[in-house]
Amino acid sequence: MKHPLALFTLFFCLGIISAGWLAVILLPLYFLAASLIIFCTKIINKKPAFNIFLLGLFFLSGLILARVDTQIPRSHISNFIDTYGRQVYTVKGFIKSQPRYNSGQAVFICRIQAVKGSVFSRACCGDIMVRLKSNKSLLYGSAVLLRGGLSRPYKNYLSSQGIYLMMSVKNEADFIILNKNYGFWLQKFAFFLKEHIESIFSKAVHPLCAAILEAMILGEKRNIPPLIINSMMRTGTVHILVVSGFNVGIVAFLINLMLKALRVPRRVRFAAAIFLLLIYCLATGGSNPVVRATVMAIVFLLAPIFKREPDIANSLSIAAFFILSLNPRQLFDIGFQLSFLSVIFIVYLYPKIKSFCRIDSLKIGFLKYFAEAMMVSLAAWLGTMGLVAYYFKIFSPIAVLANIFIVPLATLITLCGFSLVAANFILHPLLSFFSATTEFTVALLLKTNALLANLPGAYFYL
Amino acid sequence: MFNLTRQERQVILFLLSVALFGTGVKLFSRMLPAKACVFEDITKINLNSADKNLLMAVPGIQDKIAQRIIEFRQEHSGFSSIEELRQIKGITNARLEKIKNYFSLR
Numbered sequence: 133m134k135h136p137l138a139l140f141t142l143f144f145c146l147g148i149i150s151a152g153w154l155a156v157i158l159l160p161l162y163f164l165a166a167s168l169i170i171f172c173t174k175i176i177n178k179k180p181a182f183n184i185f186l187l188g189l190f191f192l193s194g195l196i197l198a199r200v201d202t203q204i205p206r207s208h209i210s211n212f213i214d215t216y217g218r219q220v221y222t223v224k225g226f227i228k229s230q231p232r233y234n235s236g237q238a239v240f241i242c243r244i245q246a247v248k249g250s251v252f253s254r255a256c257c258g259d260i261m262v263r264l265k266s267n268k269s270l271l272y273g274s275a276v277l278l279r280g281g282l283s284r285p286y287k288n289y290l291s292s293q294g295i296y297l298m299m300s301v302k303n304e305a306d307f308i309i310l311n312k313n314y315g316f317w318l319q320k321f322a323f324f325l326k327e328h329i330e331s332i333f334s335k336a337v338h339p340l341c342a343a344i345l346e347a348m349i350l351g352e353k354r355n356i357p358p359l360i361i362n363s364m365m366r367t368g369t370v371h372i373l374v375v376s377g378f379n380v381g382i383v384a385f386l387i388n389l390m391l392k393a394l395r396v397p398r399r400v401r402f403a404a405a406i407f408l409l410l411i412y413c414l415a416t417g418g419s420n421p422v423v424r425a426t427v428m429a430i431v432f433l434l435a436p437i438f439k440r441e442p443d444i445a446n447s448l449s450i451a452a453f454f455i456l457s458l459n460p461r462q463l464f465d466i467g468f469q470l471s472f473l474s475v476i477f478i479v480y481l482y483p484k485i486k487s488f489c490r491i492d493s494l495k496i497g498f499l500k501y502f503a504e505a506m507m508v509s510l511a512a513w514l515g516t517m518g519l520v521a522y523y524f525k526i527f528s529p530i531a532v533l534a535n536i537f538i539v540p541l542a543t544l545i546t547l548c549g550f551s552l553v554a555a556n557f558i559l560h561p562l563l564s565f566f567s568a569t570t571e572f573t574v575a576l577l578l579k580t581n582a583l584l585a586n587l588p589g590a591y592f593y594l
Numbered sequence: 595m596f597n598l599t600r601q602e603r604q605v606i607l608f609l610l611s612v613a614l615f616g617t618g619v620k621l622f623s624r625m626l627p628a629k630a631c632v633f634e635d636i637t638k639i640n641l642n643s644a645d646k647n648l649l650m651a652v653p654g655i656q657d658k659i660a661q662r663i664i665e666f667r668q669e670h671s672g673f674s675s676i677e678e679l680r681q682i683k684g685i686t687n688a689r690l691e692k693i694k695n696y697f698s699l700r
Contacts, residue, residue, distance in 0.1 A: 358651040359637055359696070389602065551608070551612050564616070569616040572616075
């Protein structure tokens with residue numbers, strides 16, 4: 133078979149899906165999986181039978197992983213607290229995410245190590261979301277002591293991230309930063325780089341332009357006005373506001389180019405590219421599209437080292453398998469579904485549409501490019517329109533046309549954003565010219581999008 | 595003369611084009627009369643024409659309040675100032691302070 137990993141991942145996903153329906157106990161599943169492994173080792177040379185049982189093993193792995201994932205540990209903080217009463221708790225832990233500040237309030241995820249109530253005190257585990265009324269500068273990894281009420285989050289996506297509790301700290305006196313740091317050094321470095329790039333954008337360009345750049349290059353959407361997001365949802369182009377595989381490709385390309393210019397050997401170049409891609413992935417918050425693109429890029433970079441032909445289906449499968457192994461609940465995440473579906477449809481449907489429409493027979497270069505862009509856009513739209521209609525209750529026929537104009541502009545903005553960062557370091561006197569081009573391109577993108585959204589029949593709310 | 599690869603030549607050309615285009619944009623913006631930034635009117639919602647879904651894109655405006663804004667607009671032939679939002683049930687002074695920067699009257 134040409135793409136064995138695709139089939140393995142498919143059965144793994146089926147296992148995760150069936151975990152929601154099958155009320156099975158874990159222990160027999162482990163016995164079944166162990167028996168299957170033993171049986172597979174016995175028939176390892178009998179190819180068809182071995183393959184079938186191997187698929188079964190992947191199905192079971194998905195099922196077991198999803199079941200294990202739903203089990204909250206006994207030492208989890210949510211098992212010890214009462215969210216209905218007005219009890220105040222003191223917790224000890226460390227800041228697990230990059231703190232975000234908004235109108236005098238800091239928001240971050242805290243990994244809990246111990247909790248103290250009015251009548252008990254014990255070591256525990258788990259993550260909570262903290263809202264702290266303070267403008268204090270907080271650092272990722274800092275050990276903290278917090279005091280406040282705990283409540284259950286009302287947002288489902290928080291529980292899908294393993295966060296079952298929220299704490300509101302209303303006074304600065306209820307918050308103490310301890311003299312310890314538990315942060316992972318690579319993550320610390322990634323956040324440092326991210327903050328530095330954010331400050332470059334905010335100094336160099338208009339705040340709205342900086343917000344768009346932050347979304348496209350750093351995956352930080354919090355400063356984008358709701359009108360812009362709404363307008364892009366109507367034209368089906370909101371996907372440009374996330375870090376995509378294209379960005380990961382640019383990072384890999386730039387690293388490779390710089391090291392190639394320095395005559396660094398190929399293997400060292402690839403190793404450096406993998407390391408920097410991991411930092412970029414961590415800096416952008418490790419969202420599903422970035423992890424997918426990073427894993428795919430790493431597989432592509434490693435393939436020649438292992439003397440293997442890089443294959444898009446296999447690398448896409450490895451990316452899916454990797455994300456789902458870390459958190460099986462991601463299979464039900466909109467970002468995961470849209471990201472993978474659009475890539476699958478572009479990879480498989482686009483060549484078919486292209487040959488059906490005989491685009492290769494077009495002689496004029498510009499027309500050919502235009503037709504190809506339209507076909508890529510159509511393939512992605514066909515792949516994701518069902519999900520978009522289901523989740524966002526909107527149907528946007530304009531999306532196919534809008535993407536033809538918006539995607540090249542977004543590509544240009546991404547390149548301008550990376551150029552801004554480069555200019556800040558090595559071509560500082562030219563920074564203002566790069567800023568002017570970036571602002572112009574962002575304004576052009578937003579105006580074009582607004583124009584397309586206002587066309588009659590551009591979108592329908594369902 | 596220069597021993598540059600195709601990729602290196604592409605990058606240099608791109609950077610030069612961006613910088614040169616930037617000089618053109620700067621020159622053009624200097625020749626224009628002073629006026630509000632182009633980004634301002636893109637990010638604000640027109641209170642007199644926005645539909646319900648667009649109004650609901652503003653944080654703090656839910657379904658019912660959006661409906662009341664539309665009804666108010668129809669009854670009074672539009673808003674003459676953003677402060678008039680105060681007359682809508684559910685929009686307190688504190689909420690108006692938070693949302694007024696999202697709106698414009700064009």
